[in-house]
Amino acid sequence: MDLLDDSEVRRRLGETPQWRREGDEIRRTVTAPDFPTAIRIVDEIAVEAEKLNHHPDIDIRWRTLHLTLSTHDAGGLTEMDFTLAARIDEIAASHGG
Template identity: 60%
Template structure:
C-alpha cells in the first residue's frame, strides 16, 4: 500500500499541477475540453493511464466538461499515486488541446 502524503507534500506537489486543488482527502480538477468528442477521448486516454497504474479516478462528464476526483481509498487519503495520475490526466488533456495554464 502507498503511504499517505503529508499536507506539506500535497501542497508542494499541487503547485506543479495546474487546475488541481485539494478537497479533503482528495485532489480534484475540472477540465473543459474543446468539444464533446475531445472530452470523451480525454476520458478514454486517462482510463488507459489509470488502468496501467491500477488506480482509478472518479469521473463526471457533462458535455465537454469533465470533473476528476482522485484519492487512494485503501490508504484513506492522498498518496503519490494520486499525484502521478493527476500529472498523466493533465498530459492527455494537453494532447486533446486543453489549455491548463501554468
Template identity: 70%
Template sequence: MERLDDDAITARLREIPDWHREGDEIRRTIVAPDFRTAIAVVNDIAEQAEALNHHPDIDIRWRKLHLTLTTHDAGGLTQNDFVLALRIDTIAADHAAS
C-alpha cells in the first residue's frame, strides 16, 4: 500500500471530522454510554479490522476508546487507514443510535 502525501491526507481528513492527525497517525476517541457498549464497539471494530487485514491500536479506558491508525509497513498513512476510519465512524454512529 502506497503512503499518502500531505495533500491527500488533508483531503481525506475532511471526510472524517472526528479524527485528527498526529504525525504519521490519525486518532479518534469514542465515548460509549457504558463499558458493555464500549466493548461491543471494540468487537465490531475487530470484525472490520480482520476483514481489511488492517488493525488499529485501541486503548480501552472504562467507556472511552482511544483509537490510532497508521500503516506500519508503509511508514505512515495509507488509503487503508482512511477506509477503516470510515468504518469505525459507522460503527460508532450505529452504537450511539442504539
C-alpha cells in the first residue's frame, strides 16, 4: 500500500475532522456515555478491523477510548488508515461518541 503525501493526508483529515495527525499516525479520542458502551464500540471496531485486516491501537480508560492508526508495514499513513478512521467515526456516532 502506498504512503499518502502530506497534501493528501491534509485533504483526508479534512474529511475526518475528529482525527488529528501526530507524525506518521492519526489519533482520535472517543468518549462513550458509559463503560459498557465503550466496550461495545471497541467490539464493533474490532469487527471492522478484522474485515479490513488493519488494526488500530486502542487504549481504554473507563468510558474514554484513545485510538491510533498507522500502516506500520508501509511506514506511515495510507488510504487504509483513513478508510478505517471513517468507519470508526460512524461506529462512534451511532453510540453517541
